[in-house]
Amino acid sequence: MRIASSTAGLIAIIMASWIFFHWPLILADTLLLRDDMSLVGSVSTVTDPVDYVEKLFRGVFMDLQPIRDLTFFFNIKLYGALGYGAYHLTNLLCGGLLLLGARRLLQALDASSTSIYIGLLMIALHPLINTNLAWVSNRKHVLAVALILFYISNWLRSNQRTTFAGATFAILSFLAQPITLFIPFITVAYKGFTRRVRPQMGDLVLLVVAGMILALNYDFYATMPAFQGRNEVHAARTVTENLLNLTRVPIQVMLPVSLAVEYDPGNPLGLVGLVLWVAGAFLAYKLRPGLQITLFIILALSTLFPVLRWGVRDGYLLFTTVASIVVLATSVRQWTGLALLAALFFYSAMSYRFTRMWETDLLLHRTSYEVEGGVENLFRWALTTLVVDPKSAYPIFAKLVQEYPSFRHVTLGARLARAYYLSDHLSPQSKLREYSELKGSDIFIQFYHSKLLEDVGDIQARDEILLNLRQYLGKRPEARTVLMGTVCRWEAVSCKIWNL
Numbered sequence: 001m002r003i004a005s006s007t008a009g010l011i012a013i014i015m016a017s018w019i020f021f022h023w024p025l026i027l028a029d030t031l032l033l034r035d036d037m038s039l040v041g042s043v044s045t046v047t048d049p050v051d052y053v054e055k056l057f058r059g060v061f062m063d064l065q066p067i068r069d070l071t072f073f074f075n076i077k078l079y080g081a082l083g084y085g086a087y088h089l090t091n092l093l094c095g096g097l098l099l100l101g102a103r104r105l106l107q108a109l110d111a112s113s114t115s116i117y118i119g120l121l122m123i124a125l126h127p128l129i130n131t132n133l134a135w136v137s138n139r140k141h142v143l144a145v146a147l148i149l150f151y152i153s154n155w156l157r158s159n160q161r162t163t164f165a166g167a168t169f170a171i172l173s174f175l176a177q178p179i180t181l182f183i184p185f186i187t188v189a190y191k192g193f194t195r196r197v198r199p200q201m202g203d204l205v206l207l208v209v210a211g212m213i214l215a216l217n218y219d220f221y222a223t224m225p226a227f228q229g230r231n232e233v234h235a236a237r238t239v240t241e242n243l244l245n246l247t248r249v250p251i252q253v254m255l256p257v258s259l260a261v262e263y264d265p266g267n268p269l270g271l272v273g274l275v276l277w278v279a280g281a282f283l284a285y286k287l288r289p290g291l292q293i294t295l296f297i298i299l300a301l302s303t304l305f306p307v308l309r310w311g312v313r314d315g316y317l318l319f320t321t322v323a324s325i326v327v328l329a330t331s332v333r334q335w336t337g338l339a340l341l342a343a344l345f346f347y348s349a350m351s352y353r354f355t356r357m358w359e360t361d362l363l364l365h366r367t368s369y370e371v372e373g374g375v376e377n378l379f380r381w382a383l384t385t386l387v388v389d390p391k392s393a394y395p396i397f398a399k400l401v402q403e404y405p406s407f408r409h410v411t412l413g414a415r416l417a418r419a420y421y422l423s424d425h426l427s428p429q430s431k432l433r434e435y436s437e438l439k440g441s442d443i444f445i446q447f448y449h450s451k452l453l454e455d456v457g458d459i460q461a462r463d464e465i466l467l468n469l470r471q472y473l474g475k476r477p478e479a480r481t482v483l484m485g486t487v488c489r490w491e492a493v494s495c496k497i498w499n500l
Contacts, residue, residue: 101149
């Protein structure tokens with residue numbers, strides 16, 4: 001009875017905490033411009049499974065993640081029936097599945113009841129977990145990590161063998177989000193290194209499936225124009241910054257006082273993280289085998305973190321956070337009440353603070369840049385401002401160009417020109433003077449120069465620029481394609497009237 005009441009108390013604390021952290025999001029059922037709208041919008045066009053598969057291979061969806069899309073389909077149907085999609089409540093249900101997976105892993109590691117309760121509380125209250133739960137699109141990461149925890153626990157319980165049930169959990173995890181694709185390779189490598197055992201048939205089958213899904217994801221992302229620009233954003237990071245991220249991971253997990261959307265490296269806190277890596281390596285020799293493999297996976301994934309791209313890396317540190325807390329809760333034998341209370345209070349305060357930034361796109365990206373810095377956060381802040389408050393976007397784009405002069409992106413020129421045109425910091429006459437001083441044949445500058453001339457009534461000068469622009473586009477079909485895919489989506493009326 002005592003254990004049953006303790007479990008009920010744990011569930012009550014977690015539910016009350018999550019409702020407290022996420023209540024504004026639950027109430028508003030917030031969908032952000034950052035991925036949420038486009039992902040849900042693409043799934044809303046699906047009529048049946050065959051239609052889904054056809055659209056998947058036509059590139060209608062942003063990601064190759066059918067498990068996530070299935071949950072969105074449920075939300076869409078619920079919204080159609082009730083007028084409320086329960087997107088954030090569904091995220092919290094996925095969080096419940098994550099806690100069940102963590103509990104299963106703790107049990108597989110022979111953790112005591114006290115360690116299990118402490119571990120689950122720390123996971124539930126941790127700000128990195130709650131910021132993942134606060135973003136509707138990021139339920140794919142939550143589902144992927146939850147399912148891979150069931151795979152790891154099954155693997156440990158089966159004497160480090162891949163059973164049918166374990167392989168099923170792993171494959172479902174890959175189909176939710178491929179950030180967990182490398183974990184079966186790591187478990188097989190660990191077993192081969194520590195026990196000198198060759199991979200068994202179950203291991204080989206799972207590795208083949210993981211390789212196939214990895215290849216499908218690579219082909220899918222490589223052909224998606226939306227993600228080619230994202231590669232350019234990541235390429236703007238220097239090698240030194242990427243290497244510093246290796247030491248950044250543990251400090252973000254253990255002392256989450258500076259959180260953003262993703263983590264641009266180079267922060268001095270990474271030096272503290274280096275000390276934590278040394279401590280982690282020492283613990284790997286002291287802990288029993290089950291904990292060794294958990295810690296080994298964390299180390300291996302975090303080492304891969306700087307070199308893996310967006311498709312298959314845990315950029316939001318979700319798996320690393322859960323696994324680190326599992327190791328901590330299981331390895332620490334004596335918890336003082338005061339230390340535990342302080343840790344839980346600190347995590348709760350940070351969770352409350354950082355879940356609030358997910359209420360609007362503008363608040364999210366502005367806070368991310370102010371807290372974290374980095375080219376990606378600054379670029380997203382500029383893009384969001386251009387959509388939400390376009391007249392205020394130009395100073396942010398100018399800051400981007402000034403601070404990162406080598407930064408390139410397929411849509412940067414078009415968006416910069418549009419932000420300049422819409423800016424309320426300069427009068428049309430002032431903009432015209434500056435546009436006239438810009439040299440070269442930038443099609444975006446020419447387009448918005450024509451818009452400015454039309455605004456001030458200089459139709460003759462406008463027509464001269466448009467004539468040159470049409471001639472240039474006639475000689476460069478690829479330039480016309482770029483113009484149609486960017487500026488002409490925003491200025492469709494002008495493009496049609498001007499016959500571009």
